[in-house]
Amino acid sequence: MTPHYFFALVLPDEIKQAIAEEMETRHHLFQKSVHPEDYHLTLAFLGSVSGEAIKGACEHVQQAVDTVSSFPLTITGFGTFGKETAPRIFWAGTDEPAALFLLQQKVSSACKRAGLKIDEKPFRPHVTTARKWLNAEKPFKQLRETLVWPFFTAAEIALFQTNVKNEPKYEKKWSCTLKQLGEDKHNGPIS
Template identity: 45%
Template sequence: MKPHYFFAIVIPDDMKKAIFHEMKQHQLPFKKFTHPEDYHITLAFIGDSEERLLEEVCAQLEESLKETHSFPLRLTSFYTFGLPASPRIFWIGTDEPRELYQLQSITVNVCTKAGFKLDERPYRPHLTTARKWKGDKPYKPVVAPKWNNITINEVALYETNRLEDPKYTKKWSYLLNETRED
């Protein structure tokens, strides 16, 4: 099976620990939990690819991000995808800052110009924490804590390996410019 690739925002380690701690506290009956090292916010899923094309798209993205600065982001609430009583995906939303959408747009444009066919659904930034409800009772919404802002300062290309845990390996990354003090 060929590995798949995606570009994503790298979540700082201290926030990964906080999310993992919060998930453990709730003890939700999901079949699979995302390994804390795999927490991320996807910008563009590109699927399988040749090494040469990956190198080209990373170089193009690096060039396109030269003027992009780090920015604050806040994780907000817990949400689900799938049936309300037995969700398929449990995830954390964000405050959706404008800079996040700009970063995603730049990433999508570079990937599209390189020839990748991307998902055309509207972008819904999220961080997946669990999959496949297996509870005996219907899911009841859970209240998320008030998390601190995190600084988004790194974009990475990840390779997926479904047979390992953590499942994602960072293959390339780019550090955004530090936020300007205006």
């Protein structure tokens, strides 16, 4: 199977761990739980593209976010996509700051300037945690809880490659950091 690629906001390890701990009481409700190392917030899905196109996209994204500052982000609760009584995606949402939407627009526009066709669905920031409601006879009940986690600093964007036969299945191929006052940016080559 041809690998797919996407740009995503990288979550700090402590946030991945906090989401995984919340999912421990819920993962049995779904056919497939996402491995905690695979938690991320997608900014632009590229699909199957050539290595040269990937390199160009990384260069364009780097230029587009070169002046973007890191920003606070908070995981706030769970939600679903799909049929209300049998959702296909279970996710953790964010407080949706304007800076996140601006970052997504910059990454998306950079991909288009690089000549890539990307998924044009409206941006709905989320971290997928599980897929496919397991019990067809018992309808899913939407959770009405709010999670209270400390904010974290959204500071790194990465290009990931999907390896469906591996667990975890997303491999970081490139990344760049957002601007932080008093710090130099450290950006890596495409591996």
